[in-house]
Amino acid sequence: MSEDPRLTALVARADSLFRDQTLAAVRDWKARTGGLAVGFLPIYVPRELLHAQGILPVGLMGGRPDLEIIKGDAYYQSYICHLPRSTIELGLNGVYDALDGLIFPAICDVIRNLSGMWQMLFPKVLVHYLDVPQNFDAAVGGAFYRRDLESLASALADRGARPLSADALRHSIALYNEDRRLVRELYALRRREPWKVPTHELYVVLRAAQLMPVEESTPMFAEYLELTSADQSRRPQDQARVLVAGSFCEQPPLALIKTLERAGCYIVDDDFVQVHRFIRSDIPADGDPMERLVAALLTDAVASPTRYIADGVKGEDLERRLAESQAEGVLFCAPSFCDPALLDQPMAVRAAERAGVPWTAFKYAENSGQFQVIREQAGTFADSIKLWSGA
C-alpha cells in the first residue's frame, strides 16, 4: 500500500518551508497583508499577543547545517553554543531584514547577551528582552510579567502594529488553543502509534508552522493529523520507545533525528520546537485575556530546565512524561555548551533512574555533520532495551 499523495505533498511543502533560510514565506505574508512580522528566539513567547496586534510571530531557531557561518563565528568563542552564531550570521546577511522586531525570551545568559548585541547591530529593529518571571505568585511574578507584556504591546503599537484590544486577544487565544490542541493530538497519536507519525516528519511540520500565521498552521496540523491517522501504509516495526530530552533551544539537525529513528528508536516524546506545547492546555478565552495569558505561563507551562521549579520534586515532570509516553528509554540529547540543558541533566538523570527507565546521553550542534557515533550509541541503546527490558 502506498502513502496518500496528499500526505506526501503536505510534508513536502512543510519540508520546503523548513529548508528555506531566507524567510521567503514571511516576506510573502508581509507583501500580502502589509502587517509587521516579529521574530522570537526559543523557547516561548505568547504568540497570541502578537497575533492580536496583527503581527506575524516568526519562530527563529538558529540555522540549518548547510548555513556557512563566517561572520557569526567572529562574535563567539569556541565554548559558546552554536545558535547565536547562526542567528548573527543570518542577521548580518540580511535575512532578518524581513522582521520588524525580535523578542529574546529570558532562558539563558547567551540569549540574554545576544539581545544587547542585537540592539547595537540592528538599531532600527525593535528588540525586546522578555524577562520571563521565575516567581510564580500571580500578584508578584504575574504582575511583573503582565507589565512586561503590556510594555511590549505598547512598543509594537508604536511601530505601527494594531493597538492591543481585549476582544482581539480573546480571539487570538481561541485560535491558538485550537492550534495547540492539534499539536497535542499529534503527540498523542505518536505516543499510541509512533510508526504513523515519524518524528523527522512531525518535526518539519512543526518547524514550518513557525513561519506561517495561525490561520494557516491550524489547517495544516488538522490535515496532517487526519491524513497520518488514516494512512495504512505505515506499519509498526520492532523499535524501542524513547523520550528525547534537552533539545529545546538549539535544534538538532534533521539528519540526527532521522539517525535516531534509523538506529531503532521510536521517539514518543521530545522537547523539539516546544513553543507549540509550552502551555500545556487550553487558555480560557473569556474574562481578562491578559490575565489568562499570564496565568497560563505561571501555572500551566512545561517544567522546562529554564524555569525555576519552586514546588514539588525536580524531575517529576519528566517522570510523568515517561509514564504517559510509556517510553522505555531516555536519550539526553543536548546541544554542546547549553547551560540550561546540561546543568539540568544530572537531576533529570536521577528522575529517569527513579522511574526505572534506562538512559544514555550525547551532545550535538545544529551544524553537526557526522552521526556515526551517535547512530552506534543509539542503536546499541535501542537493542539493549529490546533485548533486556522487563517485557
Added chain:
Amino acid sequence: MSPAPTTAPPAQKDNSQVRQKQMIARHFDRLAAAPETGAKCAYTFVPGNLTELLLAFDMLPVLPEINALQSAMRGKTAEYIAAAEKLGHSEDVCTYVKSDIGMMKSGNVGPTGQRLPNPDLLLLSYTGCFTFMKWFELLREEYHCPVAMLHVPYQADGRITDAMRTYVVDQLKTAVIPKLEEVTGRKYDEDRLRAHLAKSAQAENDLVWVLQSAKNVPSPIDAYFGAVYYVGPIFSAFRGTTDAVDYYRELRAEIAGRIREGKGPVTPDGDMERERFRIVVEGPPNWTNFRQFWKMLADEGAVAVASTYSKVGGVYDLGFRHDPDRPLETLAEYCLGCYTNLSLPTRIDLLTRYLSEYRADGFLINSVKSCNSFSAGQLHILREVEARSGRPGAFIESDLVDPRYFSAANIKNRLESYFQMLEQKRMGAAS
C-alpha cells in the same frame, strides 16, 4: 621582550590585610561552630547578595563562589571538578558549580580547613547569572533544605524601571523575608536592617575612594588583581558590619599613604617601582594560576587601573550606595545594579568610560569558559570598545577554576605581544 624587573622584594603585610585575614578566620570559626552554637547559615551568591538582611536575622552567609575560587587558589579544584564530572556533571558547564559539588562530596571542608555547616537556607539571588538558578537546584537535591528564590530582572534597556524595583521588593516581602523568619524563628526587624545598611554605605564610600585612587599616576593600587582583596569583605559576609567599616577606613588610609609616597601598587613580588602601562580589565580572573597571571602583567609593568570584575558585587563607583531610609528598595536597586546584570551596551559604555577616566593605554579581556554571563558577547565588546575609545584591546581565554584551561605559554605570548604593540604605538606617537 620583557623589560628589566621593575619590582622590589616582598613587602610586609599591611594592617588592613591582617585585619581582613582575622575577619575571615573569625567568620569561618563561627561557621565551623554553627552545629554546636545553633547559628543558622544561608548559602548565597556574591552578585545580588542580601548580606544586611541576613545579618538582621543573625544568619551567617556562606558564598559558594568564594569557596570555589579559594579552593582553586589552594590547588584543590582539579580533584573537585573531576569528582563532579564523574557524577555526571557535563564538562561544558560552569566550573564553580562543579568545584562546589566536588568539595561537598569530599567532605565540604572550607578554605580554612574547617568543615562548613550544611545550609539552613539556600538564598537564591538570581542576579546576573542564569547558572545560579541551576546551581541551587542542584544543591537543593543534596541538602534538602528550604530555598528562598529572588528573581532579579535584567537591565536589558540599560535602566532600572519602577516595575523591576517593585517586582524585587514584592519578592522580598512575600517570599524572602517570610522564609528567613521561618528558618530563623525571628521576626523581621527593619530597624536592624537599616543599621546594617548605614554601615554598608560608609564602607562603600571608602571602597569607591580606594578604587578611584587608581586615577592617580602612578596608580597606588592594582584595580583587578589587588582589587580582589579589596572587594573581598564587601562582596562577601561583611557588608553592613562594623568590621567592614573599620577595614575600609584602614585600607583607605593606607592607600592615601601610598599616594603621598608616590608608590605604585603591590604586586606578587612587592611594590611595583615603575608603571609602564595602564590597562582596564574586563572579565573575572583565573583563580588556579592567579599569582602567575598577575605576575605576567606586573613583570611588564602593567597596572590594572580599573576592572569590571571588581563591580560584580556592586557598581558603587556609578553612585549607588545602600540607603537606610529605603531599606527594601535599596536592596532591590543594589541587586538590579550589579555588573553582570547590566546590558551589553551599558557594559561597553562603562569600559569606554573607564579607559578615558583612568587614562588607560588599553584594555584586556580575560574571557573565561565557565561564565557565559560575562563571556557571551565579549568579542563584540572588544571591537566596540576599540572603535569608541581608539585604544587597543587584548583578548585572552582561560577559566575560573579549572586548571585544564589555563595555558600559561599562550597567555604570556599574547600579553607580551600586546604590550610590545602598546610600546610601539607609544613610540610612534612620540616620534
